[in-house]
Amino acid sequence: MESIRKSRTVGSGGKSVMGKITIYDIAREAGVSTATVTRVLSGHPSVRADTRERVQRIIDAHAYTPSASARDLEGRSTRTIGIVMPPVINPYFTRLYNAAYEEAQANGYYAALFQMNENQPIRRELVDELIRRRLGGVIFAGNIWSSERSGLKEALERLRNYMPVVAVCPPATQLDCICVHSDLVGCSRLPVRHLHTLGHRRIAFIGGSMRLSDASRRGQNFLEELRALDLPDDPAYHVDCGYDAEGGERAVLRMLTNLDRRRWPTALIAFNDLVALGAMKQLKQMGLRLPEGMAIIGCDNQFFCPYTDPPMTSVDLHPEEMARSAVRELLLSHDGDAKTFSMMRDATLVVRESCGARLGYRKLG
C-alpha cells in the first residue's frame, strides 16, 4: 500500500539539498497515495474532508509547492508567454512590456521578457531558447521585421510550429501571424497637419534609422503628408539618427549647420520623445527660443513630456493597448488555429506647448 519508490536519496554529492520535498514525501507522511495528494492540490471533489485536511496540513507544514517543470512535462502548460523586444531601456518598450505583463497576469499567465538588440537579426539561439522553454506563445515587438533579415521567415515558421506568435509592429513584410500595429500614417499625419494648421510651412523630420522598416515607413508617410499639403519636401529636412536623445542633438546640429539660416525649418517632428528631448536641448543651445523659434513634436507621449520646457506635444501610439490586445489575441489563439490578421490602434496627438498651441487633448481619427 505504501509508495514503492524509496524515499528521496538526499544529497547528490557535496551539493546542497535545497527544498527537495516532493509529492512522494507528502504522500508518505500523510499515509496516502500521491494521487490523493494531487487531488488535494487541485481541489478535486472526491476526497474525504478529514483526509483532505490531514494532507493539507502536511503540505502546509512543509510549505510544499509542486514543481512547475514536472507539471509542465506531464502535459499542462507552463502558463508563460514570451515577449521578445529591444532592451527595456527605451521607455516605450517599458510601457509595452509592463502592460503585457499585467494583462498576462490578469489571465493567470507570466510574461517572460527576452531582450534583443534591435539592430541584429533574430538569433537562432533565441528561437531555440523560446522553443526549449515550451512557452504558451510569443509576442514580438519592435523593428524586428526590418529589411530582409536573414532567416527570419524560417525562424518564425519554426517557432510557429511550437507555439502561437503575435507581432506588435508595422505589418511590413507579409507575415503569417496575427499582427497588432500602431497607426503609422496617423503618426505622421497628425503632427504635420497640426503644424500646418498653426501656419508652419517648413517642417522637418529627424530620427530613426532608415534601415529599419518602421522608421523608413514613418519617413515616407511624412513626405507624403507634406506633399499632400503642398509643403516643401526638401531632402535637407530629413535627417537620420538613432533613437536616443544624443541622436536628436546631433541630428539638429547637422541639419541646421548644413542649412542656410533663411531655409531653416520652423518646426521639427522627431521620431520619438527621446530624440525630441535631445533636439530641444540643441535648439536652445543654438539660441533658439521654444516654441517661438522652433516648434517641436515628439512621439510616444512619454512620462517626461509634461515636464520638458516647454512641455512637449507628442503623438501617443498607445503601446499599452497594443500590448494588451496582443496578449489577448495570443491567449485566444492558444489552440493553434493559426489565424492571420492584423489590427491597428489609432494614434492620438497630445497637444502641449512645444509648438505654440494649447488646445488640450485632441484626438484625430
Place this chain on the structure above:
Amino acid sequence: MESIRKSRTVGSGGKSVMGKITIYDIAREAGVSTATVTRVLSGHPSVRADTRERVQRIIDAHAYTPSASARDLEGRSTRTIGIVMPPVINPYFTRLYNAAYEEAQANGYYAALFQMNENQPIRRELVDELIRRRLGGVIFAGNIWSSERSGLKEALERLRNYMPVVAVCPPATQLDCICVHSDLVGCSRLPVRHLHTLGHRRIAFIGGSMRLSDASRRGQNFLEELRALDLPDDPAYHVDCGYDAEGGERAVLRMLTNLDRRRWPTALIAFNDLVALGAMKQLKQMGLRLPEGMAIIGCDNQFFCPYTDPPMTSVDLHPEEMARSAVRELLLSHDGDAKTFSMMRDATLVVRESCGARLGYRKLG
C-alpha cells in the same frame, strides 16, 4: 532493439499538436536509441562520427529542440534566476533589471522579471510562484523590507530553503542573506555638502514615503547631515511625497505655500530624478528661475538629467553595478553555502547646472 514506447500519440482531443517532436521520434527515425541522441545533443565524445552526423541531420531536419522542463526535471537547473522588484516603469529599476539581465546572460542564465507593487507585502502567491518554477536563485530589489512586513521573514526563509537569495536594498532589517546596497549616507551627504559648499544654508528634502525604509533612512541621513554642518533642520523643510514627478510638483507646492517667503529654502534635494523633474516644473511655474532662484539636486542620474532645463545635478547610485554584483554573488552562492554578508557601492555626485555649479564629474568618497 527499437524504442519500446509506442510512437507519440498525437492529437490530445481537438487541441492542436504543435511541435510534438520528441527525442524518441528522432531516435526512431535515426535508428538509434535515445541515449545516443542525448549524446549527440550534449556533444558526448563516444559517438561514432557517421552516427553523430546522421543523428544530427535528423535533428536539424526537424529543428528539434529538447524540452527545458524535461531536462530540468531530470535534475539539471533551468539556468534561470528571478528578479523581484517594483514595476519596470520606474527607470531606476529599468536600469537595474537591464544590467542584471545582461550579467545573467553573460553567464548563460536567463533573468526572469517578477514585478511587485512596492507598497504591498510580498505575496505568498509570489513566493509560491518562485518556488514552483524552481529557479536557480532570486534577487530582490526595492523597498521590500520596509516596516515590519507581515510574514516577510518567513517567506524569505521558505524561499531560501529552495534557492539562494540576494537582496539589492538598504540592509534595513537584519536579513539572513547576501545584501548589495547603495551608499545611503553618501546619497544624502554628497548633495548636502555640495550645496553647503556653494553657500546654501536653507536646504530642503522632498520625496519618498517615510513609511518605506529607504526613504525614511534617506530622510534621517539628510537631517543628520544638516546638523553636522550646523544648518537649520526645520521640519517644514521636509515634505513627504511619492516617487514620481507629480509627487514632486505637489510637494513643492505644499512646502512653499506653507512657508513664509523669507523662510523659503534656497536649495532642494529630491528623493529621485522624477520627483526633481516635477519639482522643477512647479518651481518655474511659481516664477522662480533655476538655478538662481532655487538650486535642485536629484538622485539616480537618469538618462534625462542632461536634458532638463537646466541640466540636473544628480547622485548616481550605480544600480547597474549593484545588479551585476548581485547576479554574480547569486551565481556564486549557487551551492547553498548560505553566506550572509553585505556589500556597498559608493554613491557619486554628477554635477550639472541645476545648482549653479559647473565642476564636471565630481566623486566624493
Place this chain on the structure above:
DNA sequence: TATTATATTGTTACCGGTAACATATTACAG
C-alpha cells in the same frame, strides 16, 4: 441482509529527457 450505486483511495503508465550500467563492436596485441 444482500446487492448495487457511490464516494474514496490506490496503482500505474506516461510526460521528455538523462545517465549509470549493460551489452555489442571493433581494434589491437600476442
Place this chain on the structure above:
DNA sequence: CTGTAATATGTTACCGGTAACAATATAATA
C-alpha cells in the same frame, strides 16, 4: 586466430507530477 581493452550503442530506472483505470469502502435500496 583468439583474448582483451577500448569504443560505440542500447536498456532502463529515475526526475516529480498527473490522471485514467482499478479497487475498496461506505451508503442506499430492495
